[in-house]
Amino acid sequence: MTVRVWVALFVALALVAAVALVTGPVPVALADVLAGLRGHAGNGAALVVHNIRLPRVALGLVVGAGLAMSGVALQATTRNPLAEPYLLGVSGGAAVGAVVATIAGASHPMAVELAAFAGAGIAVAAVVLVASASGAAAGSPALVMAGVVIGAFANAAILVLLAGAPSAMVRDALWWMMGSLSGADWRTVAWLAVVAIVAAGELLRAGREIDVLSLGDDAAAALGVEVERATRRVFLVAAILAAATVAAAGLVGFVGLVVPAIVRALGARSSREALLGAAVAGAALVVAADIVARVARAPAELPLGAVTALIGVPFFLARMRHAR
Amino acid sequence: MIRYDRVRIRYPGAAVPAADGVSFDVLDGSITAVVGPNGSGKSTLVRALLGRAPLEAGSITVDGADIAAMARREVARVVAVVPQREDPAFPRTVEEFVALGRYAHASVWRPHGAADAAACAAALEETGLAAYADRRTDELSGGEWQRTRVARALAQGTRALVLDEPNSFLDVAHEMALFELLDATARRGVAVLLISHQLNLVARFASRIVLLAGGVVAADGPPSDVMDAALLERIYGWPLLVSRDAAVGAPVLVPLRRRAPL
Numbered sequence: 001m002t003v004r005v006w007v008a009l010f011v012a013l014a015l016v017a018a019v020a021l022v023t024g025p026v027p028v029a030l031a032d033v034l035a036g037l038r039g040h041a042g043n044g045a046a047l048v049v050h051n052i053r054l055p056r057v058a059l060g061l062v063v064g065a066g067l068a069m070s071g072v073a074l075q076a077t078t079r080n081p082l083a084e085p086y087l088l089g090v091s092g093g094a095a096v097g098a099v100v101a102t103i104a105g106a107s108h109p110m111a112v113e114l115a116a117f118a119g120a121g122i123a124v125a126a127v128v129l130v131a132s133a134s135g136a137a138a139g140s141p142a143l144v145m146a147g148v149v150i151g152a153f154a155n156a157a158i159l160v161l162l163a164g165a166p167s168a169m170v171r172d173a174l175w176w177m178m179g180s181l182s183g184a185d186w187r188t189v190a191w192l193a194v195v196a197i198v199a200a201g202e203l204l205r206a207g208r209e210i211d212v213l214s215l216g217d218d219a220a221a222a223l224g225v226e227v228e229r230a231t232r233r234v235f236l237v238a239a240i241l242a243a244a245t246v247a248a249a250g251l252v253g254f255v256g257l258v259v260p261a262i263v264r265a266l267g268a269r270s271s272r273e274a275l276l277g278a279a280v281a282g283a284a285l286v287v288a289a290d291i292v293a294r295v296a297r298a299p300a301e302l303p304l305g306a307v308t309a310l311i312g313v314p315f316f317l318a319r320m321r322h323a324r
Numbered sequence: 325m326i327r328y329d330r331v332r333i334r335y336p337g338a339a340v341p342a343a344d345g346v347s348f349d350v351l352d353g354s355i356t357a358v359v360g361p362n363g364s365g366k367s368t369l370v371r372a373l374l375g376r377a378p379l380e381a382g383s384i385t386v387d388g389a390d391i392a393a394m395a396r397r398e399v400a401r402v403v404a405v406v407p408q409r410e411d412p413a414f415p416r417t418v419e420e421f422v423a424l425g426r427y428a429h430a431s432v433w434r435p436h437g438a439a440d441a442a443a444c445a446a447a448l449e450e451t452g453l454a455a456y457a458d459r460r461t462d463e464l465s466g467g468e469w470q471r472t473r474v475a476r477a478l479a480q481g482t483r484a485l486v487l488d489e490p491n492s493f494l495d496v497a498h499e500m501a502l503f504e505l506l507d508a509t510a511r512r513g514v515a516v517l518l519i520s521h522q523l524n525l526v527a528r529f530a531s532r533i534v535l536l537a538g539g540v541v542a543a544d545g546p547p548s549d550v551m552d553a554a555l556l557e558r559i560y561g562w563p564l565l566v567s568r569d570a571a572v573g574a575p576v577l578v579p580l581r582r583r584a585p586l
Contacts, residue, residue: 079413205432212427214414218407221374223480224400224428269416 001267001277009266009277013061013284020057020287021049025299028053052184059184059192059248060287064255066196066245068282070238071256072263072274073203076214077234078144081264084257085242088147088235092154093123094246099161099173112176113188113247119154120243126150127239128232143235178303179250181290192248199241200279206234207272214271252289253305254312255282265319285311325515326350326373326403326484331382333365333372333539341380342368343539348532350484355506355516357526359550360536361560366519367408368539370488374405386484400428403484404477408492408519415462418472422447425479447478451505467498474502484515491522503529527551528574535559551575 021033028036028045036049070085085091097119101112130146162170203210209230212220217227242256259282260274266281268274289307296302327349334341343365350356358366371377373384375396384391386402404425412421425447426440436444448454451471456464464472470490477485487506491499499522507529510516520526526533527547535543535550537559543550550556553566556577563580 076413079411081413208427208430208432212424215412215424216407216410218371218374218376218405219410219412221376221396222400222405222407222477223424224395224397226396227376264414269414269420 001263001273005266006277006280009280009284013280013287016284016288016291017057017061020060020291021053023291023295024048024053025294055186055189056181056184056290057287058189059181060290061283062189062192062196063181063245063249063252064259064282064284064286065279066192066199066241066282067252067255067286068259068263068278069200069203069275070242070245071282072260072271072278073206073210073234073238074256075260076210076271076274077231077238078141079214079216080144081261082257083144084254085238086251086253086256087144087151088239088242089123089127089150089154090120090239090242091246091251092151092158093126094120094243095173095177095251096123096154096157096161098176098250099158102169102173102176103161103165110187117243117247120239120246123150123154124236124239124243128236143231175303176250177305179252179305179308180293180301181249181286181304182301183249188248192244195244196241199237199244200275202237203234203241203275204272206230206237207270207275210234210271249304251305252286252308254309254316255286258312258316259285261319262315325352325387326486326517327383327385328369329383329385331369331372331384332380333368333377334380335377341539342377343372343536345382346536346539346541347382348534348541348544350515350517351532352483352515353510353513354531355510355518355529356532356534357518357520357530358534358536359520359523359526360542364536365539366536367488369536370405370407370486370519373399373403373486374407375399397428400480400482402482403486404480404482406473406477406485406487406490408488410473412461415460417457418453418459418461418464418475419444419448419457421461421472422453422475422479425476428480443481444479447475450478450508451475452501466493467495470494470498470502474505478509483513484517485509486517486519488519489521490518491520491525499525523551523556523577524574527576528572547575551577553577 022028026048028049032045033049035046036054067085074083074085075081094116097115098112101115106112127143127146127150131142134142162173209225212223212225213230220227259278263274263277263281268277289311290304293302293304293307328346331343331346332341333343360366368377372379379392391399422444423436426436429440448457451474453471453475456468474490491502494502503525506516530547533547533550534541542559543555551566553564557564565578565580567576569576
């Protein structure tokens with residue numbers, strides 16, 4: 001990507017974040033926004049910015065960056081431009097965890113997050129085990145197939161779990177599955193940021209390996225990559241990253257699919273460039289989608305996952321049109 | 325030098341091994357060709373070298389070192405392989421693609437150094453791709469694409485080079501240019517192992533031909549010995565004629581038309 005594209009991406013991100021901070025049901029003066037940013041929660045308006053809007057924007061940034069980076073890594077490793085983080089059973093597993101926690105009546109605010117993360121972790125472990133057990137073809141096709149199967153199983157489990165649940169609980173579960181940043185607080189932002197930074201560091205470190213893996217298994221082996229080990233490690237890190245975002249914000253669809261395609265179209269060639277570009281673009285997309293989710297039908301909120309899909313689909317169609 | 329020593333390869337669940345008791349040497353400074361009918365185990369030998377087909381018995385060594393005991397990275401520094409097929413997920417420029425050949429020499433974060441740049445430039449020059457450096461790989465013709473893959477292997481800077489049917493999709497001129505390039509590479513002292521279906525071309529360029537049939541070595545020797553009509557007819561199960569090319573003196577294989585029943 002050229003310097004101009006990078007500048008444009010960062011400008012877009014800054015603009016979107018700024019608009020997100022000043023937009024909302026409570027009118028907030030610019031001075032109060034700045035006060036809130038600095039942490040001087042002097043008056044109510046500054047408090048709204050510091051305790052509600054800022055963590056919400058921060059959560060959107062990390063969720064978007066994480067999903068997009070996860071998507072870049074998975075698309076390159078599977079050599080499939082339609083691969084996305086939720087393909088690995090992450091979304092299904094997380095949803096099972098969240099539904100179980102909701103039905104069990106967990107009241108602690110972290111309970112649903114932890115249960116979702118645990119569910120995603122179990123699903124990913126199952127995917128890797130199933131793929132390894134299939135023997136020779138422990139490369140990416142086996143992992144993708146295992147992900148689809150475990151995902152289907154998780155969906156069935158959710159339907160069984162929700163079949164007997166009261167309707168309010170079904171609505172809560174559905175709402176959670178459609179993704180939202182409305183539950184953002186600094187604690188969630190903090191733990192998600194830690195996971196995201198560690199995972200992003202590992203993906204960037206493995207950048208050249210991912211480049212080589214994107215050539216295909218035989219070519220990667222010929223160039224000096226331990227194909228199966230490297231593929232599994234990238235999958236695992238990408239899955240953990242996606243699982244953490246799901247635990248924090250539910251299912252935010254399309255970001256992991258469409259943002260990698262956008263940065264490739266913008267000229268990202270190496271995996272490291274694509275990872276960094278996708279982090280910026282993904283962050284901007286999710287925060288922008290959240291603004292739409294908040295204001296489109298205010299005071300009601302639209303599901304974030306639906307908005308990201310509505311924004312993402314035209315992008316994707318435009319890219320397909322230009323793709324040769 | 326690459327040495328296959330009593331190599332037996334069996335894919336998981338397969339009743340019969342894909343290769344059994346295969347032994348041959350690929351000497352420095354010459355082209356050794358492996359030929360044989362479809363399914364005779366040629367590509368399996370390459371995949372075993374890549375660690376992607378399980379070695380049940382025997383060993384594959386490069387300059388005396390057993391590849392089973394080496395990391396893939398170490399193997400990639402001594403032997404470069406051009407696999408049969410390759411379908412990259414994303415386009416790159418030819419230059420970027422060839423630079424991936426330096427993966428085994430690079431550290432995690434260090435950008436490519438002068439040695440890497442020199443190796444890539446030399447590989448582009450040798451393959452006649454210097455003018456194509458900025459072209460995208462998805463805009464190349466079949467011949468240019470095969471040359472680009474060979475260039476990447478040359479950029480690896482190894483003592484041994486293995487190519488699995490590199491001349492598929494190539495027209496006569498590109499095919500000849502590729503074989504001349506392999507010949508020049510061998511003359512620099514590189515051990516070249518070539519898997520090919522083109523018996524006539526192989527007979528002109530290789531100093532040794534290993535004929536595989538059903539996973540075992542059916543014949544092994546200089547082209548004049550292996551290009552035997554009776555032997556090849558038996559192995560390929562098709563009536564054949566071997567003559568001698570009047571112009572270049574190389575043995576030439578001519579498959580015959582089957583006589584229609586009267």
